[in-house]
Amino acid sequence: MDERLFYTESQVTRPARLNCQFCRTVDEYQLRWLVRKKKDRLPSGADERDRAKFAKAQSYMVLLDDKAQCKQPRCRRTFDISGIKTTAFL
Numbered sequence: 157m158d159e160r161l162f163y164t165e166s167q168v169t170r171p172a173r174l175n176c177q178f179c180r181t182v183d184e185y186q187l188r189w190l191v192r193k194k195k196d197r198l199p200s201g202a203d204e205r206d207r208a209k210f211a212k213a214q215s216y217m218v219l220l221d222d223k224a225q226c227k228q229p230r231c232r233r234t235f236d237i238s239g240i241k242t243t244a245f246l
């Protein structure tokens with residue numbers, strides 16, 4: 157069974173402070189996250205192995221964005237998002 161079936165997926169936007177690698181300006185950016193919320197019960201058709209995996213499964217979210225556009229009007233360059241955790245348990 158695909159582990160994705162254990163979760164209900166949704167998207168949220170959360171602010172994060174990022175540092176542009178070109179102009180070194182720190183600003184707040186709205187980043188998109190994919191939220192995988194564990195379902196209340198195991199989906200039908202699950203076998204013993206799925207049951208064990210489901211018991212250990214936890215709700216979590218993963219960062220969808222990997223780039224951001226600098227907010228500095230003089231820069232405006234697209235930089236790679238780094239220095240923040242890209243997965244978080246809920």
Ligand SMILES: [Zn+2]
Nearest residue numbers: 176179226231
């Ligand atoms: Zn910049």
